[in-house]
Amino acid sequence: MKVIPKMRVYNYKTKKMEQVAMISYDIDGIETLSTMHDDGTLSSFFAVLPDDIGPNKVLSYPMMFIGLKDKNGQLIFEGDILRPIVAKKDLYVVCWNQSSASFYLRPVGQKEGGYSLYVNEYGYAPYEVVGNVYENPELLGDEASAG
Secondary structure (H helix, E strand, O other): OOOOOOOOEEEOOEEEEEEEEEEEOOEEEEEEEEEEEOOOEEEEEEEEEEHEEOOOOOEOOEEEEEEEEEOOEEEOOOEEEEEOOOOOOOOOEEEEEEEOOEEEEEOOOOOOOOEEOOOOOOOOOOEEEEEEEOOOHHHHOOOHHHH
């Protein structure tokens, strides 16, 4: 049976996206986070506090699977960069809105605003995953250098 990843993190040391195999929290943040490598081995990170996560650290913030697939059947995660199948020059970043507890698409180059995600009549989101903010910063243009 194939396991569908529900969360992933970017490992800054290996420069690879890794599936989150296990995560446990305590009052201060993530207590333990284990990732699964392509070869099936696990790595565990202990006492992962907010200061341990982010650029120039070991791991990115955990990114959730948003429950949708793109036009090619690829799972869509928070942090993915999407291209609409109709307006191919536009690019959007999948973001989380804490106040509405929902995912949305923020146009690349904009700091605020965005659009709701939806599924079309064929059962998939009318977008194509073209990369993500960690492995493909070149798709973000000037936004990537602004931090």
